[in-house]
Amino acid sequence: MIKLTIDGVEAEVSEGLSIAGACEAAGRPLPNVCRRAEETLPGVLRLSFVEIRGRDGVFDARTEKAADGMEIARDTPRLKKMRERAVRLMLAKHPPECSVCEKAGECLLQDVCFELGLSSGDEGVVTPLAETEETGPLVRMHPGRCILCMECLRFMRDVAGTSELALSGKGAETRIVPFVSGAFSSPLSGNLTDICPAGAFTDGSSKFLTRPWNVERKKTIDVLDSFLPPVFMDVADGRIVRVTPAPLPDGRAGMISDRTRFGVDGTAFGRVDRPYIRVDGRFRECSWTEALMTAASKLKEAEPSRTAAFVGSTADCESMAALADMMKIIGSANVDAGRFYARVPKRAGRWRFCNTAAEDVAKADALLIVGADPEREASLMNAAIRGNPMPKALLGARAEQNYACEYLGDSSDVLNELASGRHPFASVMKRARFPMLVAGKSLWRRSDARAVFEKLYETCVSFGVVKDGWNGFNMVGVSAGMLGASELGLVAETPLLPKAEEGAYDVLYLLGEDRLTRADTGGAFVIYQGTFASETAMCADVILPGAAYTEKRATYVGSNGTAKSTAPVLPPPGQAREDWKILRALSEYLEKTLPYDDLDGIRDRLGALSAAFVGSPEDGRTLLEPVSKEGNLSDEPFSLSGEGDDNEVCRRSPSLRSLKKIRKENNG
Template sequence: MRKEIELFVDGKAVQIEEGSAIIQAAEKAGVTIPRFCYHERLGVAGNCRMCLVEVEKSPKMAASCAMPVAPGMRVLTDTPKIKQAREGVMEFLLANHPLDCPICDQGGECDLQDQSMRYGMDRGRFSENKRAVEDKDIGPLVRTTMTRCIHCTRCVRFINEVAGTAELGTSGRGNDMQIGTYVSRPLTSELSGNIIDLCPVGALTSKPYAFSARPWELKNTESIDVLDALGSNVRIDSRGEEVMRVIPRTNDEVNEEWISDKARFACDGLKRQRLTTPLVRVGDKFEPATWADALRLVAERLRAAQPERVRAVAGDLADAEAMVALKDLLNAAGCEDLRVDAMNSHAVPGFGVDVRANYAFNASIAGVEDADVVLLIGTNPRHEAPVLNARLRKPYLAGTAQFALVGRAADLTYDYEHIGETPAAIDALASGSHPFAETLRSAKRPLVIVGGAVGELGNSADVLAAVARLAESVPALVSDEWNGLSVLQYAAGRTAALDIGFVPSTAASVAPEFVYLLGADEVRPADIPANAFVVYQGHHGDAGAHLADVVLPGAAYTEKTATFVNTEGRAQLTRQAVGAPGAAREDWKIVRALSEAAGLTLPYDDVSALRARMADVCPTLVHIGELESTSAAVARLGLAQMRNSGSAAGVRPLDGAFVRAVDDYYMTDAISRASRTMARASASAAKALGRSASSSEESAKQATA
């Protein structure tokens, strides 16, 4: 850790780490220095000159974002000379600005507006014609009005440093300088929407949100994103009963201040293909029904089914309250066949549920920055958790971490050594026969990230047993100070499901005659017998609804206050921003009403009583915002169980290939598949990457129709 030094900002003594910039010292002293190009999470550019300050004994003013502090330095931030300099900078910036605030989507949230009012002059002296710049087409998500650009280069630095796709840059010099993609092509980063928040003017705005609303018209609701398992903190802006946009909230332990494009832009899918009334299949068609009739029919079929032939499947977006209620109901009915909506849903998840460390991201999301060797097994963080992938770039850019991959090769925005494509490569590392094994064993803070899809392989027990053998061969991987064996789940509801024990009691079961799909849209029709009675409870008419005999409309994550547990085991709450459409209801309330119709009334009538029950099932479910780690001793016990769960050596070889948890990043769940914006983004990404885009283009055409 660097030593602290003392300096003085406007006469205030400040203690700050050596090597910090003056602008950081001023913030610590509570002094505001205006800026356009500076951002604390990006590299220093020093090109807007708005942050000029005076330094004692210095003949010229200094850019406070680029000037490091020195012991005893005395800095002035509010003198007549500085005021004149700031007025001059604002005059230069506004000389070419189109001044189209009335039609600009940035209006009301614009740094240029705010700072021109605070630091600008009341008139300008330029009479020359304003420069104009041609707009760039950088895809279906970000709208450009480049005449407004002030060349702060925040977008360029973000795409190059954080996103890691190196697609934006500058061309030309002086008055002819422009920011663009060099060649005309859309951005391919899954984090591209963050440049909208970074842009201090209206040069980059949201294309789907364009001309839709003003910020003062919107109601703000703090919530979390559930379209991946990271649990990024977001703010939902709504007008009336419509979600207008989703933007990030800062949480340094989870998502910093970034969110993925899917989290930001898929919100238009909340308005399309919604289930708004109970439906009952009559012949080949669905007929609307009342809640009483629909629940009565479901209750009759549940009572008529043999308990061992009842199955429940929890979907990727299922919340903890609904899963606890459904588990209690079916357990009361004698059913033990509970599953998650996985690619291999006929098997027990290979991770097991006895030890939380076996299925959680134990290193923590923020902890990945401390890793010095990273091994990825059967995962593609860029598509499964883009914000986590950006975190992994930090030690890569700092040169403090080496990366390796076991599984399908992928563009991960950082260099890595490809160990092999099959699970057999894991045993090569565990036995020490691969050269990278020595690198892993000599690491001080090794990090092994296992993809959530690994637990869904047909031979998942054997693959995870090999992972356990590898973990036991790396001394520093699991210790009292550091647990680097981490599982990256890809579905928001998966960690809570495993916490609750939403898994079958035995690996084998008879074919079900009653199937309850709790938002399960990835379930394969082949896994459901043709004569089974199927109930689908969810918010979109997606794949699961088409298999159902009765459809019960639920609420989406923006329409309820519900608990989700992210991949590292941190419980967080979504909060209701808008009401559920039509007759849709919160999921746990539907299950509670069904329990009464079935004569198995659950012992809770309100959400506080339900959460008391959740605390009995798993106390971490109600510790909102807290991250509780598993002790090293318990983690090692879990490793031993994982190792012993595999087949005997040689019985089932570690062959076959890893499966992709995410085939099309922009369409992974019922909400994103209903989104027109995501359909266009999927087609654009396929075209930009040179893949066959026929299916994505067809999806985009259907969405536009």
């Protein structure tokens, strides 16, 4: 412990602290403006100065160590003046365009100036307005506003792992330059807009739509990223203008993938907002009563075994449960997940989920990737993987990795060799204390999926990927919709779709399913309940408009196996309604009313169906069970081909589509 005096008050702090740390510890921290600047941008704004009695000049409170007997002054008039002048220098080249800058209102530089009472840089210095760089439609760059804090460089280098930003020139000509054609390639690039303290990176999707002080900020979760990250959605003029990450529990700024940030605009276009029925081959607007009566009469008329229901990518757990209950009441067992990329049965247990907690990834010391593209399928987890310098190897289609990763080929023989320990990388995994295995959703698509998982089980056990106190198995890329259907047991052993195609059903009930075509329906009477005027909706006979995930309180199952609830951010458009309520109403017309009247009722029902919904999911560290012991590994190579977006919202999002197009062009 050392003794020092801060502004005339004696304090005792532990040794080895910086002056700033000592002031903090003594309960007499530096002025707010310094702390705010230092928290976000240590050392850049050069504000944290203190005076030390008996020593000339001023000292940087961050770098100068506190010593015994120091007498520190935190906020003398001289220091105030100096801070003001330091910020003035920073403003010297910063264009005075707050009135048209998108960052205004949440800009660190602006806040600092406000606290110091500054409105402009050095008098008489004319600064040009900011030009923009060609960095794509979503992350816009205005180098003129840059204050060279270099946080973006650090982020791109250390977290995103691409070298698309660099520093060029020196002296007064120093600037950040992007090496980008069209758009940043990293799926985390949107975070630049949060990191930048001065408006050099702004969110292109919310450009000119609103100002930060005009929005209503609502906290919810995003379901486009299957990790269900908590986000803030900013609403202005009846639309969601921006999505930003909610801060982490420890107060640090969060991070979200571009999918989460920009994909939400998919819910704004091409919606069905009122019920329709098909009359003489054409759609006619109708009332809810008429639509529900038509649907109910068809369901009643049909032989129960000749009715079937399919759930799709945008369906939430409440409505899926209600649909399953309704089908059971009318006597049909034909409920299945629709056209997903990965069909994941409930009995796959923890094989469906990411079992390694985000903070545990740093602990891992060897990694095997099988048939996955972590950068696209689990961007945030990939950032954590990247930050861990463990040996890594990839088996499967060669996806571009932003870290050193040994490529083991795409042959299924390699998996055999790994499982039997003959492969050189097997010894690396065996030596590791916390080995990790990341598998991709593409494995579920294989005809020999069961055999593959049998092999993976062998591998996991022999490598110690799964053992007491550690579960290093992670399945990435399976969408939240699929995980929900799986958790509710709606994924049938043998897919029902081929039967529907053959005409085995007279009535099809589609919930949130937008990927079926007329050929798939086999001429059945189609009831479509969902959000989009998609191709599937166009071949329906009755359209029941549902609410999107931003418009209802609904439950989704995340990649780690826990269920989370969204919060309504907008009202549903037009006459669209929450999905479980539509099914509840329909059951009344079927004269077989479902036994729940409110959200609590349906959630109780969910809880009865699976423990995951009552907030006590199975322990993430429980041992995996082998999936099955049938079938042999085929020699089909591991591939990512045929992969695409499960989620209809993402597929329809104009932002993500333009991003995809640009990235595709860049890749030739």
